[in-house]
Every structure is written in structure tokens, then in C-alpha cells.
Amino acid sequence: MPFDDELVELTVSSINALRGIALAAHIPPPLEDSPKCPRCSLVGICLPDEVRFLNRPAVEPRPLFPALQNALPLYVQSPRAFVRKDGDVFVIEVEKEKAAEARVVEVSQVALFGSTMLSASALHECVRRNIPVSWHTYGGWFVGHTIGTGHHNVETRTFQYQASFDSKKCLQLARGWVAAKIANCRTLLRRNWRGRSGFENDDAPEESGDEESGSSASQAPPELLTALREDAAHAAKAPSMEVLLGIEGAAASRYFQNFSALLKSDTDPTMNFDFMGRNRRPPKDPVNALLSFAYSMLTREWTITLSGVGLDPYKGFYHQPRFARPALALDMMEPFRSLIADSVVLMAINNGEIRPTDFIRAAGSCNLTDSGRKRFIAAFERRMQQEVTHPIFKYRLSYRRLLEVQARLLIRYLSGEIEEYPNFVTR
Numbered sequence: 001m002p003f004d005d006e007l008v009e010l011t012v013s014s015i016n017a018l019r020g021i022a023l024a025a026h027i028p029p030p031l032e033d034s035p036k037c038p039r040c041s042l043v044g045i046c047l048p049d050e051v052r053f054l055n056r057p058a059v060e061p062r063p064l065f066p067a068l069q070n071a072l073p074l075y076v077q078s079p080r081a082f083v084r085k086d087g088d089v090f091v092i093e094v095e096k097e098k099a100a101e102a103r104v105v106e107v108s109q110v111a112l113f114g115s116t117m118l119s120a121s122a123l124h125e126c127v128r129r130n131i132p133v134s135w136h137t138y139g140g141w142f143v144g145h146t147i148g149t150g151h152h153n154v155e156t157r158t159f160q161y162q163a164s165f166d167s168k169k170c171l172q173l174a175r176g177w178v179a180a181k182i183a184n185c186r187t188l189l190r191r192n193w194r195g196r197s198g199f200e201n202d203d204a205p206e207e208s209g210d211e212e213s214g215s216s217a218s219q220a221p222p223e224l225l226t227a228l229r230e231d232a233a234h235a236a237k238a239p240s241m242e243v244l245l246g247i248e249g250a251a252a253s254r255y256f257q258n259f260s261a262l263l264k265s266d267t268d269p270t271m272n273f274d275f276m277g278r279n280r281r282p283p284k285d286p287v288n289a290l291l292s293f294a295y296s297m298l299t300r301e302w303t304i305t306l307s308g309v310g311l312d313p314y315k316g317f318y319h320q321p322r323f324a325r326p327a328l329a330l331d332m333m334e335p336f337r338s339l340i341a342d343s344v345v346l347m348a349i350n351n352g353e354i355r356p357t358d359f360i361r362a363a364g365s366c367n368l369t370d371s372g373r374k375r376f377i378a379a380f381e382r383r384m385q386q387e388v389t390h391p392i393f394k395y396r397l398s399y400r401r402l403l404e405v406q407a408r409l410l411i412r413y414l415s416g417e418i419e420e421y422p423n424f425v426t427r
């Protein structure tokens with residue numbers, strides 16, 4: 001290649017143009033319908049088709065090609081467990097005896113319960129490889145998480161903080177989350193209704209909140225479904241946060257008053273679960289213990305997802321900031337409470353994976369036993385890996401991947417690339 005003045009000039013101007021883009025501190029808009037995108041390693045971050053579709057819904061987005069997800073979360077819950085690193089393997093010891101091991105490359109996150117310990121070398125490895133470590137109380141309450149130096153794209157957090165002081169934007173986001181939450185609760189009731197007085201269908205499909213689950217044989221009361229539909233419509237137009245909180249509270253009370261109608265009853269009455277309404281801190285009965293634990297796991301998933309894409313999980317728009325409260329994680333999980341957490345509780349109870357004998361009661365609180373928690377965690381992981389069709393983009397992806405897509409769409413909204421944050425609502 002001739003190394004002439006023209007080439008030098010082209011090279012210098014290209015470098016200057018690149019520097020100009022970097023200095024502008026604003027990501028350029030994605031390419032339009034480019035053949036480069038489907039094979040680009042950034043496509044799952046950039047979401048070019050999704051952004052274009054949301055702005056001009058003419059051509060459906062091409063399916064995402066998510067990175068291979070061979071890595072899985074590593075849960076360690078034995079109070080006497082110690083996790084150390086040996087070469088490229090995490091070794092889990094209980095009272096100095098090796099209990100299990102997991103290859104480092106096959107671990108996506110580490111979740112530790114109670115007084116489980118992690119060696120400094122294992123922690124360094126996690127931090128180096130961006131493997132989040134989350135810490136939980138023995139009962140499963142999410143205490144916090146450890147990450148490395150954090151996401152480098154500070155611009156994303158700047159957009160987030162700016163928007164968090166814009167009361168109009170806060171209300172717009174909050175309305176969408178609450179309306180989507182109520183709509184998804186309504187769908188769960190509609191699809192999984194067993195009804196105490198209605199007949200029960202032992203061949204009913206697996207309980208879940210998505211459109212793949214089919215319908216339950218028993219019908220939910222139409223007046224309940226109408227009331228929830230109206231709650232969702234009112235939430236979408238709420239004039240203030242105070243009004244929105246009131247609508248959310250009324251809808252939650254309607255939903256939980258009827259939640260027991262989704263539970264299967266056993267011919268042996270001692271194997272039945274009673275649910276009289278929501279209580280927490282501490283949960284006083286098995287269903288509330290399961291719901292609290294599932295919400296805690298979902299909070300952890302959202303906290304890790306948000307910090308992984310560069311958002312600050314502690315600065316929310318609907319939930320007010322409070323010390324150690326992952327407000328944005330709580331905001332984002334609103335539409336997913338019924339779809340993921342409540343749905344896992346229903347599956348675990350109605351499939352017989354969790355039974356009333358899997359709980360310990362002490363000092364007015366109720367908690368899962370070790371073996372019960374292990375089975376419930378497995379049910380939660382199954383749900384996170386379950387694929388669902390995105391109602392807007394029409395392609396299939398796992399719930400875990402879906403959380404990341406929604407988090408990246410929130411960034412697009414905060415940066416002004418799309419007009420509205422599209423919530424995930426099942427039919």
C-alpha cells in the first residue's frame with residue numbers, strides 16, 4: 001500500500017473524528033438495519049433494532065443473539081461452609097471437608113447465606129472476573145453485594161441522576177411500573193385461578209405468569225378482573241405519586257386477598273397451605289415466608305443486573321432513597337413480582353416441591369428449612385432460565401436475559417433515545 005500524503009491525511013482525520021466522538025460523551029445512535037449488527041459483539045448492549053422499532057414500529061426487531069450462558073449462579077447456604085479458590089475451581093468445604101466444587105468459568109454469580117465464608121483469593125477472583133457476590137442473612141434477606149471497581153460508563157449514571165430529579169420523568173416511569181405490575185398480577189390470577197369453591201383440575205398446566213402457560217380450568221371472578229383492569233388504567237394516568245401509591249395499595253390488597261385461590265388443596269388437610277394475607281418482617285406463615293424469600297432473590301437479581309449495565313441500583317424514581325435500599329431495583333422489579341417471584345411460589349407449592357413440613361417456626365416467625373430452601377432456590381433458577389416471548393419484540397429469551405434487556409431499554413429512555421420506557425406486560 002503506498003504510504004502517501006493522502007493516506008496520512010485520511011488516517012489523521014479518522015483519528016480526530018474518533019476522538020471527537022469520545023469527547024462528545026454521547027453514544028452515537030445505532031446503525032439502521034445494518035447487516036453488521038446481527039454479528040456485532042455489541043448487539044445485546046446496543047439494541048439497534050429495538051431502539052429503532054420503539055421509535056418507528058415498522059420493521060420487527062431481529063432476534064437477539066445472546067452470549068452463551070453456560071455460567072450459572074453458585075448458591076452456598078450451609079452456615080459452616082467455606083468457599084476457597086483452588087486453581088480455576090471454587091471449592092466449597094463444610095467443616096474442612098470438601099462438599100462440592102464449581103469451575104470458576106461456569107459461575108455467573110455467587111450467593112452466600114448466613115455466616116458462609118469466602119476466602120480473599122476467591123473474592124479477588126470474583127472481582128477480577130466481574131462475578132457479583134451477593135450476601136444474604138440465614139433467612140434469605142438480601143443484605144448487599146460485592147462488585148469490582150464498578151461499571152466504567154459514568155454517562156449512564158449521569159443520565160440516571162439527572163432524570164431522578166425530574167419529577168415529571170419520575171411520575172411517568174412510576175405510572176408505567178405500577179400499571180404493568182397490576183396488569184401482570186391480574187394475568188396471574190386469571191391464568192392460575194383454582195378458586196376454593198371452583199372445581200380443581202389436577203392436569204392444569206404448570207403455573208406461571210407468561211403466555212405459554214395456558215389457562216386454568218376454574219374462572220377468576222369477572223368483577224375482580226374488572227377491578228384490577230380499572231386499577232391498572234387509573235395507575236397509568238395517576239396525577240401524582242401520592243395518588244399512585246394509593247392505587248397500588250388498593251390493587252395489592254385485592255390481589256393478595258385472592259391469592260389463596262391460586263393454591264392447590266390437598267386431600268390431606270395437614271398438607272394444605274393457608275394464606276390469610278400478606279405479612280412480613282418477619283413472615284409468620286409458610287406462604288409469606290416463600291413470598292418474602294422470592295422477593296429477596298428477585299431484588300438481588302435486579303440489583304446485580306442494574307449494576308452490571310452501569311446503572312446505580314440505589315437511586316430510584318418511584319421508591320425513595322433510603323440507606324442501603326436498592327430503590328431502582330425495587331422500581332424495576334414491580335412488573336416482575338408476580339411474573340417471577342409469585343409464580344415460583346405457586347409452582348413450588350402446587351407441584352409439591354415445597355410442603356408445610358419444610359418450615360421452621362420460632363419466636364413468631366416462619367422460615368424454610370435448609371433442604372426446603374435448596375429446592376426453592378432450584379425452582380427460582382428454573383424460572384429465571386425459562387424462556388418467554390417478548391410481547392413487544394416477539395422474540396424469545398430467558399427471564400434472566402429479559403431483565404438485562406429491560407435494564408438496557410431504561411438506559412435508552414434515560415438518555416433520550418426513546419420516548420417511553422416499554423414495560424413488560426403479559427397477555
Ligand code: SF4
Pocket residue numbers: 029030031034036037038040041042043046047048
Ligand atoms: S450493534 Fe450497534 S455497535 Fe454493533 S454494528 Fe450495530 S449499531 Fe454498531
